[in-house]
Amino acid sequence: MGKPESPQKSSVERSQSTNSISSLLKNRFKKNQQDDNKQLKSPQTDIAETPEQDGNNSQTTEEQDLTLEQYRSQIKEQSGTSQEDLSHAQDGFLNRWGLWGQEQQSSWSSWIGTFGRQTATQSHTNAASNVAESEVRGWWGWPWSAAANENSKDQASLRTREDERVKAAVDQLSVLGPQIQRTTSWAFETHYGNKGGELSIFGTATSNSPVHCESLPKTQYENQEASIDKLEETFSDVVPDISYNYRDLTRRTKLRLLLSKICPVPLVPPEMHLYHDPTFNEPLLGKTETKKALIISIHGFLPFKMIKSLIGQPTGSATIMTEKITDCLREWGRNHGVNMDIETISMDGSGRILERVNSCLFLLLDNWLDSILNCDYLFVASHSQTVPVAIHVISRLITAGYIDNIEKAGLINISGVCLGPYKGLDSKLSVRAYTPFENDVLMELFDFQDDETVQSKELARHIEILLRKNVKLTFVGSMDDQFVPLYSSMCAHLNHPNIYRCVYLKNNTPEFLRQLVTLVMIVRNLNYDDHELLVEINSYLQGTLGAGSHGNIITNKNVYRVGIANILETSNPVAHHRLNVKPINVKKFCFNQYHLPWCLRGFLQEVLKLRSFPTRELLQNLFDAYRQWDPQSKQHKDLKYIIEVLGKSPIGELCMD
The missing domain is CATH 1.10.287 (Helix Hairpins)
Structure with a gap:
């Protein structure tokens, strides 16, 4: 792992130190720090004593019913400061909150x-x-x-x-619940095989002095979501599989990669993607080694009214993700002769992203820094709006030097809002229905749709820090997600060999869509271009309220199996690769149905470039599946009509070798 570069610090990064988290905790603020009049009430106050706030009484907007989109525009017009000034002011506020x-x-x-x-x-x-x-x-x-x-x-x-x-x-x-109008975070640390664990709640006496609990009680966040529906465990497929997407790394391939690295003239093709380690193809019978694994699961609760109106199902909890990935990791260890000594940290909460980062990083994780320093494998699972939280937290741990001695580290990002929720959802949310704090939380999610915002730029910068440290990133999304589009959960605007993308598909997914989405993922994982097909086609794949997979996806063990395989079974890049950023501004993006056939044609040309794949056979199967496809929903009927050229033209006319 090479030494990270030292890019120019942004407004969000000015508050963090490159030495250690403990030093950040021990430092005191200067007395002449500005904006002292905006200090919050001490988070040491007992949470049970926090008064419940009425969203209607605390609302400061106009009498007219504004949508979230109009409210965001109004704030930008009334504000005379730039985005950078706002981020700098927020940075000082967050520091006081994180270290208050x-x-x-x-x-x-x-x-x-x-x-x-x-x-x-x-x-x-x-x-x-x-x-x-x-x-x-x-x-x-x-x-x-x-x-x-x-x-x-x-x-x-x-x-x-x-x-x-x-x-x-x-x-x-x-008592933690929506009535507490501020950022909340808590963590529960356990060792596999031990009864109970240590509980630490941000803003209380247990922040830096965890207590031992036999079990973790449910919060009001979970009880509210449970009133919507029951989270169902699923057993659907996650495609493509690592061993199918990546071919085995042979000695000949190693020699070619070394030559491409040292040769000044491009005589051989450069490295474009990772490879599957062939040593993991067969179990290591008779050989057992012990590895210490640390699992960190990060989950967040969104405003309940939004969940009820746009998602229609529970979003789960960090404990659920921890249990699933623990079972999958023990299963992987049994199959490969590795005895896993597993420690888990389940981190949950609600609130703004950067405030969650500070509370998770500066106080909660500081209780178990020795576990981070002494582990061999580090796995971080996150869901929805906490995907940026996990990326920020691990990036700052890297900057502080806490994972320098870890053998393998990786993130499993599930349905992440890397490019925001579906376009237009903010116009369906009324500002008057939410408190100012909830509006801030929701607006922050839609800021990821704009590649010029501080949130989008900082996300890309922290991802680059992870990739320079050889951290493997697995982005998992659901094809029928009702809240986060597939191009957002796949982080479609970024390309790097250490990024692996896969899709969760229900068992009743039409065969044509299954084959098409699988091909798109293979092409992207091998670092080829999909000609924005993933962005254009996604408007025809959005799930319906309550029937999508935004919440149920975290119960599927195949999601974690693919992530574990990507972290442990893939090769390391031979040469240094810079993060390739292809900006996608969803707010300005023009979705045009006439673009889709041309995007599809360009994508089919990219499929023919794949090596070690029977490309002609794959395309023929795709064309046959289209002809046999009998769509039932209006969205799927419109999609079949738009790409009708697949049923009327032979492969030779659409694809030229």
């Missing part, structure tokens, strides 16, 4: 530390030794026996105080 309350937390730690588990364990050891000594001394040991009794009383008192802390933390977590 250190004085209070240090005062908490001064007396809570006396009731810690280490002190209790030490007291227990001393008490046991004193009792043993008293038994040896006989009747004359009564003074030592009295001391042992005192230690036993202290130990019981410590257990009582620890139980009170646990009960307080559980109560604080159970």
Whole structure:
């Protein structure tokens, strides 16, 4: 892994240090810092005491019913500052939020530390030794026996105080919900095979002093989403498979890649994609090695009214993702002779993206930095709006040097809003239906549709930091997602050998669409151009309310199997590759049905360039599947009509070798 470059720091990055997270926690703000009058109420306040806010009373918009799109435009017109100035001001605000309350937390730690588990364990050891000594001394040991009794009383008192802390933390977590109009985050750390785990809640006394809980209670966020529908476990396919998309890395291929790297004249084709490691084709019988794996799952809750009106199903939780990826990782270890020592950190919450980054990075993860430093494999799973959160967090860990010694690291990004939600959804959201805090959360998602916003630029910059460190990125999306389009979850505007794309398909997906989407993913994974076919075709694939797969996708184990295989079974790039960014401004993009046939023709030409694939056979199967396709929905009928040329023209007329 090469040393990261040092690009010019942006407004969002000015608040982070390149040394370590601990140093960030210990630093104090300068007294002459600006905007002191905008400091928030101390997050040390008990969450249970936070008053519930009425969205209608706190709303400051005009009497007329504005849509979210109109509200965003109005804010831009009224604001006299530029995007960079806004990001700089927000950066100072976020820093205060992420590091707010250190004085209070240090005062908490001064007396809570006396009731810690280490002190209790030490007291227990001393008490046991004193009792043993008293038994040896006989009747004359009564003074030592009295001391042992005192230690036993202290130990019981410590257990009582620890139980009170646990009960307080559980109560604080159970009341977390939409009524708390600020960013919330909490983490639950467990070891596979152990009962219970450590709970840390941002903004409480457990932020830097986790408590041990037997189980994790459900929050009001989860209870609200459960009232919509039940999250169903699915067993559908995720295509394409790693071993099918990437051919095995042979000695001849290694020699060619080395020559392409050192030869100044391009005599051989350069490296365009990764390869499958052939050592993983067969199980390693009789050989077992132990690897320490750390799984970090990050999930976020969106405003409930939006989920109910646009998604129509629960979005799950970080615990669900943790359980699925843990099972898949243990399964992979059994098949390949690797004994996995698994530790998991489930991080959940709600709020603005960058505030979630600061709370997750500066306080919650700081409790388990030793686990990050000592692991062999690092897996990070995220869903929907937390995909940018996960990318930012791991990027800053790389900058601080915390994953330098990790053998393999990768992210599994599920239905991420890399290019925002579907175009036009913001015009369906009324500003008056949401509180100002919820409007800010929603507007931030739609800012990813514009490639000129700070959010979009920072996302691309942090992804480049990950790729320079040889972190493998797996983008998984659902073809019938009702909230996030496929080109957004696939991060279609970025190209790099370390990026792998795959699609979750329901069992009832038409065969033509299955073959077409699979071919598009193969072409993109091998670093060829799809001629924007993925962007143009997606308007005909959007799922319906409640019937899409935006939430159910996280219950499918095949999603995590593909991500694990991409992280552990693929080769490393021989040469350094820069991130190729092809800007896509969804807000300005003109979706035209007459563009689709030409995009399809250009894509078919790219398919013929594939090596080690029976391209003519694949195209013939695609044409045959189109002729047999009998669409039922209006969207699919329109799509078949637009690309009717596939049924009337032979392959030779559309594709020229």
